[in-house]
Amino acid sequence: xxxxxxxxxxxxxMNASAEAALDRDYEMLGxxxxxRGISIDSVRATVEAFGVAVPSWGVGTGGTRFARFPAGGExxxxxxxxxxxxxxxxxxRATPRVSLHIPWxxxxxxxxKQTASRxxxxxxxxxxxxxxxxxxxxxxxxxxxxxxxxxxxxxxAVDHNLExxxxxxxxxxxxxxxxxxxxxxFPGQVNFxxxxxxxxxxxxxIYDALPDDWRLFIEHKMYEPAFYSTVVQxxxxxxxxxxxxGAKAFCLVDLGHHAPNVNIEMxxxxxxxxxxxxxxxxxxxxxxxxxxxxxxIDPYRxxxxxxxxxxxxxxxxxxxxxxHMLDQSHNVTxxxxxxxxxxxxxxxxYAAALLVDRQxxxxxxxxxxxxxxxxxxxxxxxxxxxxxxxxxxxxxxxxIDPVAAYRASGYRRKAASERPAVASGGGGIx
Ligand SMILES: [Mn+2]
Numbered sequence: 001x002x003x004x005x006x007x008x009x010x011x012x013x014m015n016a017s018a019e020a021a022l023d024r025d026y027e028m029l030g031x032x033x034x035x036r037g038i039s040i041d042s043v044r045a046t047v048e049a050f051g052v053a054v055p056s057w058g059v060g061t062g063g064t065r066f067a068r069f070p071a072g073g074e075x076x077x078x079x080x081x082x083x084x085x086x087x088x089x090x091x092x093r094a095t096p097r098v099s100l101h102i103p104w105x106x107x108x109x110x111x112x113k114q115t116a117s118r119x120x121x122x123x124x125x126x127x128x129x130x131x132x133x134x135x136x137x138x139x140x141x142x143x144x145x146x147x148x149x150x151x152x153x154x155x156x157a158v159d160h161n162l163e164x165x166x167x168x169x170x171x172x173x174x175x176x177x178x179x180x181x182x183x184x185x186f187p188g189q190v191n192f193x194x195x196x197x198x199x200x201x202x203x204x205x206i207y208d209a210l211p212d213d214w215r216l217f218i219e220h221k222m223y224e225p226a227f228y229s230t231v232v233q234x235x236x237x238x239x240x241x242x243x244x245x246g247a248k249a250f251c252l253v254d255l256g257h258h259a260p261n262v263n264i265e266m267x268x269x270x271x272x273x274x275x276x277x278x279x280x281x282x283x284x285x286x287x288x289x290x291x292x293x294x295x296x297i298d299p300y301r302x303x304x305x306x307x308x309x310x311x312x313x314x315x316x317x318x319x320x321x322x323x324h325m326l327d328q329s330h331n332v333t334x335x336x337x338x339x340x341x342x343x344x345x346x347x348x349x350y351a352a353a354l355l356v357d358r359q360x361x362x363x364x365x366x367x368x369x370x371x372x373x374x375x376x377x378x379x380x381x382x383x384x385x386x387x388x389x390x391x392x393x394x395x396x397x398x399x400i401d402p403v404a405a406y407r408a409s410g411y412r413r414k415a416a417s418e419r420p421a422v423a424s425g426g427g428g429i430x
Pocket of ligand 1: 281
C-alpha cells in the first residue's frame with residue numbers, strides 16, 4: 001500500500017458525510033444520461049482510467065516579472081516536491097505521474113525512484129532546461145542554446161538534453177520535452193533561417209540518442225522569454241521540426257502558447273490527422289500567457305480540445321497516444337489546491353466530451369445545420385459531470401471534495417513548520 005501523506009481516516013470521515021448526497025446526484029445524472037443513450041458507469045470508468053501528470057515545478061510558488069511572494073511550507077527540494085505531488089494524487093486519484101525538470105530536480109535516481117514508488121507515483125516526460133544558466137555552467141544561454149551562434153554552446157545544450165534522457169531512462173520515463181528560450185528581442189538580432197537550421201541540427205543529435213521506445217516532444221511558444229521572435233514560434237514550425245526529425249518526434253500543444261483568436265482545437269485536429277500530436281501542457285492564459293489554472297478563463301475551449309481527442313479515439317487515429325500534463329504557475333493560490341482543481345478541470349472536459357452525441361453531430365454537419373451542430377456540443381458541455389468525477393475519485397480511494405479534505409488536514413501548516421521558508425525576492429515565473 002502506498003504511503004499517504006494525508007490521514008486516510010480524515011478523508012474517509014469527510015467522504016462518509018458527503019456520500020449519500022453524491023449517490024443521489026449520481027443517480028439523477030445517470031437517469032438523465034440514460035435517456036440520451038449514455039451509460040454513466042461507462043463514462044465514469046473511462047474517467048477513472050484517465051490521468052494527467054503534475055509538473056514538479058508547479059508545486060512551488062511562482063511569481064511574476066515584478067516579484068515572487070513565497071508562501072509558507074514551500075518544498076525545499078525534489079523530495080518535498082514529490083511529497084506535495086503525492087497529496088494531489090491521493091486526494092484526486094487523477095495524477096499518477098510527476099514530470100521532472102532538470103537540473104532543478106537533479107538527485108540520485110535511485111532515491112528519486114524509491115521516493116516516488118513509496119507514494120505510488122511514476123515519472124512522466126523529462127523536461128530539459130536550456131533557458132536559464134545553471135550554477136557553474138561553462139557557457140551562457142543568454143543568447144540561446146540549441147540555436148546559439150556558437151557551436152560550443154550548442155554542444156553544451158545538446159549534452160544537457162542527452163543527460164536528461166539518461167536520468168529519465170533510470171527513472172522509467174519514456175519521453176523528453178525539449179524546452180528552449182531561444183529567439184530574439186529585436187528585429188535583425190537573429191537570422192531566422194540560420195537559427196532554425198542550427199536548432200534542427202541540434203535536435204537531430206538529441207533525436208539520434210533517443211531510445212527506441214521514447215518520444216521527443218517539441219513545444220512551440222510564441223511569447224516569452226524572447227519577445228520579438230522565438231525559434232519554435234508556432235505549431236507550423238513545430239510540425240516541420242517533428243516531421244524533419246522522424247517518427248519518434250511529436251508536437252506538444254501548450255494551451256497558453258497561442259495568440260488570441262487562434263483556434264487551438266483545429267490545430268489539435270490537424271496534428272491528429274497527420275500523426276504528430278504528442279501531448280499537452282494544460283493551463284489557461286491571463287496570468288502571463290500560459291500560467292493560469294486550467295479551465296479558469298475558457299473551459300469551453302478546453303472542452304472543444306477534448307472533443308477532438310474523443311473523436312480521434314473513436315476513429316482509431318494512427319499514432320494516437322497523447323501525453324497529458326499540467327504546466328502552470330501559482331502566484332496567489334496554494335499550488336496544491338490549484339493543481340488538484342486543474343486536474344479535475346481536465347477530467348471534466350474529457351467527461352463532457354464523452355457525452356457528445358456524435359451521430360447527431362455528424363448528421364448536422366452533413367445537412368449544413370450549423371445551429372443544431374453547435375447545440376449538440378453545447379448540450380454536452382452544459383451537462384454538470386461533477387457527480388461522475390466525484391464518484392470516480394471516491395471509488396479510487398480519493399476525496400469527494402479534495403480541496404476541503406486538504407484544508408481540513410492542515411498539511412500546509414504542518415509543512416510550514418517543517419520546511420523553513422526559502423528567501424526570495426526576485427521574479428520566478430516559468
Ligand atoms: Mn508548457
